Amino acid sequence: MPGQTMSDGAGRQGRAGRFRFVFPPARGYAGPVNGSRSSPSPERVGDLGERGLIRRLAARVGRGRDVARGIGDDCAVVRVRGAAWDWLLTTDPVIEGVHFLPDTPGRRIGHKAAGRVISDIAAMGGEPLHVLFDLVAPPAASVRRIEDIYRGATALCARHGAAIVGGDVARGPRLELHAFAVGRVERGRAVLRRGARPGDVIHVTGRLGGSILGRHLAFEPRVEAGRWIARGGWATSMMDVSDGLASDLRRILEESRVGADLDAARIPVSAAARRLRDGRGALDHALGDGEDFELLFTVSKSRATAFARAWRRAFPALPATPIGVVTPARGRLMLRRDGSAGPVGRGYEHFVT
Numbered sequence: 001m002p003g004q005t006m007s008d009g010a011g012r013q014g015r016a017g018r019f020r021f022v023f024p025p026a027r028g029y030a031g032p033v034n035g036s037r038s039s040p041s042p043e044r045v046g047d048l049g050e051r052g053l054i055r056r057l058a059a060r061v062g063r064g065r066d067v068a069r070g071i072g073d074d075c076a077v078v079r080v081r082g083a084a085w086d087w088l089l090t091t092d093p094v095i096e097g098v099h100f101l102p103d104t105p106g107r108r109i110g111h112k113a114a115g116r117v118i119s120d121i122a123a124m125g126g127e128p129l130h131v132l133f134d135l136v137a138p139p140a141a142s143v144r145r146i147e148d149i150y151r152g153a154t155a156l157c158a159r160h161g162a163a164i165v166g167g168d169v170a171r172g173p174r175l176e177l178h179a180f181a182v183g184r185v186e187r188g189r190a191v192l193r194r195g196a197r198p199g200d201v202i203h204v205t206g207r208l209g210g211s212i213l214g215r216h217l218a219f220e221p222r223v224e225a226g227r228w229i230a231r232g233g234w235a236t237s238m239m240d241v242s243d244g245l246a247s248d249l250r251r252i253l254e255e256s257r258v259g260a261d262l263d264a265a266r267i268p269v270s271a272a273a274r275r276l277r278d279g280r281g282a283l284d285h286a287l288g289d290g291e292d293f294e295l296l297f298t299v300s301k302s303r304a305t306a307f308a309r310a311w312r313r314a315f316p317a318l319p320a321t322p323i324g325v326v327t328p329a330r331g332r333l334m335l336r337r338d339g340s341a342g343p344v345g346r347g348y349e350h351f352v353t
């Protein structure tokens with residue numbers, strides 16, 4: 001692995017004399033433009049929310065060469081001229097206290113970190129190939145625990161044909177694992193979030209909700225299913241359920257400029273969601289909980305019957321449940337229940353509390 005020295009997480013100069021970037025003040029800079037010493041209260045990340053922040057940043061980064069799909073999907077899609085495959089690029093952090101606890105077994109942490117990025121590649125219909133990890137650890141962290149993390153990550157990667165090929169290590173106040181993955185998909189076959197059309201049937205694999213009871217550390221990314229869907233050209237849009245069904249479906253609706261009607265009775269609720277006793281109903285957990293890492297996708301109405309038949313043959317043990325339809329009502333997500341319909345509440349969103 002390159003760069004095995006522990007660099008200072010706070011960015012101070014280490015004894016080895018590493019490069020340091022210093023941002024010089026702009027020429028002629030003489031304090032705030034309006035001359036006042038006090039600036040207005042700064043906008044906070046929590047006010048903007050994850051999507052608002054990403055939108056803001058996306059507007060600043062421009063567009064690179066060979067980019068078939070940039071910010072706004074599970075992976076970026078890079079198309080190299082003349083190549084038979086498109087590259088899929090994605091990255092994701094898991095952080096102590098946010099995604100796992102100080103007593104979470106190391107293997108589970110590694111499994112989760114690798115699983116999240118591999119799930120993003122599955123959600124594009126791709127084949128995972130290579131994974132890099134940046135590890136941030138306090139000096140007091142147990143080496144054995146960190147070895148266990150890599151054991152868990154390696155095992156999951158190996159099951160899906162991917163290899164860990166590098167990364168870096170840095171010192172920091174808490175354990176963090178930042179995964180970066182590369183995959184590939186047949187040229188032009190990546191399934192994006194923006195292809196859903198009115199009339200399409202919305203499907204989800206597996207069962208949803210209650211991942212906090214253990215599944216968020218033990219899920220298996222749906223690589224085989226994603227590959228099958230992409231190769232058959234079955235889906236008009238697809239993503240993985242990482243932030244919760246309602247929240248993630250909204251992203252498909254936004255990107256595709258459509259709406260959706262969900263049928264409450266058809267949403268596949270997990271046994272874990274029914275076991276939770278926290279005042280929220282099982283359906284609420286299935287709609288709002290994150291980290292199920294199932295596939296959420298749309299199939300055109302004319303192919304829905306053929307899809308159901310082919311799916312059952314290909315995946316007899318994994319349900320792909322039709323849970324609703326795409327509507328032309330742009331941005332509107334409705335839930336039909338007991339003969340009435342109402343708007344769906346917001347799912348979990350990072351930063352917003």
Ligand SMILES: [Mg+2]
Nearest residue numbers: 074120240242
């Ligand atoms: Mg995703």
